Amino acid sequence: MSTPSAAEAHSARRSIPFWAKVFIGLAVGIVLGYIARSFELAWLTEVLVTVGSIFVSLLKVVVVPLVLFALVVSISNLRQVHNAAKLAINTLVWFGITAALSVALALMIGLLTNPGASATIDTSTAHAVSTQGGWLDFLKSLVPNNILGLQVDSSLEGEGADVSVTSALSFNVLQVVVIGIALGAAALAVGEQTAKPFIDFATAGLEIFQKLTWWIILLAPIGSAGLIGKAVAQYGWDLVQPLGIFAFDVYLGCALVMFVMYPALLALHGLSPVRWFKGAGQAIQLAFVSRSSVGTLPVTQQNVIDRLGVPREYASFAVPIGATTKMDGCASIYPALAAITVAQLFGIELGIGDYLLIAFVSVVGSAATAGLTGAIVMLTLTLSTLGLPLEGVGLLLAIDPILDMARTATNVAGQTAIPAIVAKRHGILDQEVYDGRWRDQSRRREESPQLQTV
16 A cells, blocks of 8 residues: 655645634634633643633734834825725724614614513622723724823732732724824825835834744634633533523624624625625634734734735725724623623613613714723723613623623624725726636635735
């Protein structure tokens, strides 16, 4: 019997498509998480948590320079983009339209199912959270604290004399967008000849971080296993059951937005929903397990450009802005259903005016909480605007991570669909790429892993 050649063995290893590797990683993670939870294997849970955290940290490391360089380079090429201002305005308009449709869908689900009325949870244990959102936070978050949009988060650990302060650096991606736009605009203002060395530096930096991004993406199957395994190991039905209908409603609302609303809007614009799922699937899958729109940003941007055919110059604006303000899962579906649940838990009746107020907060509030802590801040903003007890937030925190998976996937789905729709409406979408020509490019990447575009 003949043995396979090295070339044949290499070809066999390459025969498994990337999406299949991700699904295999998810399956392995679910099994390991179930084993860790069933047999109370703390060491296995810790391994899963560590693997998942490292993967998300690696993604976040490349976000700041990738977005910053991409914006500088794309703004320097604005002369080649027709109606750039109109593109930006239409993007924000479609963000608002889809947010309004999402919150209307969530309110309908909540009114039909009454999630708070059937919840078996004791409200006497409720407590308010310290992190809250305000309407002026959006303006504050626009002003950078430093040139990279970095900020220090400090927390106290220990008790009594053993108290220590732990500090960690984080970044506000909206501030990074503002800095990138300002640098790009300044480069345009000083003239092409003067700015050329700076633009060349940004272009080289962009290519380097694109390469790093692709190396990290190749680790997605391993990272996905750790992230989904962590979720299974730490959260089970015993935590979800008291708020089972509420949890079901959140997943149902996210599923309807992702699998019905967006495909319908794409189809109305002559775009195949199946092709959209294939093109954006990598980013949506990663968002589901990582629970981070910002962490998924490099993959989202790569999918939108390379697989959905959105021009790089436009996507470099739309995707980073969408990662901070386009949150149909966190800012529309979740706060609407949570507000109904909290009101019913505390025996407070909501009227038509309250539901209209929920819709208003959901459409506008996602921008007002940009750069802050996602759904929790958005929820406190909604409850405080309605005059509902903020203690209700504490009741929902126990199952928040398991709900955040569906919310984040929905967020990223919108961040990929809207740029494709707007690009199609303006006649700048590369239809051949959208229709699947990116597959040949993906095969070339399998042979030589690197990103050709952001």
